[in-house]
Amino acid sequence: MTVAIVLLAVAVVLIVALLAAVGAGMLARIDGATWPTALTRAAGAFTAVLALAAAVTTALSPFRT
Template sequence: MPGLVVVLLTAALVVVLALLAAAAAGKLARLDGATYPTAISRAAITFAAVLTLAATLTGALAAVLS
């Protein structure tokens, strides 16, 4: 049971960090003069990139540790 809690908390932390990175990317895009659709697109790309990076790191660590 404690292992499941750690996994769920880690997943929640990764999603929160991805949301923060996406919000920052969207805000920076708007400050740079981008339109709202462009800013939302950049935020979505950043969100997906952070989640992809987290998944890649998890896979690499799983391969190394097992």
């Protein structure tokens, strides 16, 4: 059961990261950025969400049972 929870958490984090990346890319394109710039901003948002999830996981790891 624990493996299922971990896989579900990973899937949720990846979906949130993808949604943030798509949103950042769309906002960049709407703002008039070129495609390479929009992709760079999307990649930055994706990386930021993954880094935030890793930081939260690291911060909460001492509290696991």
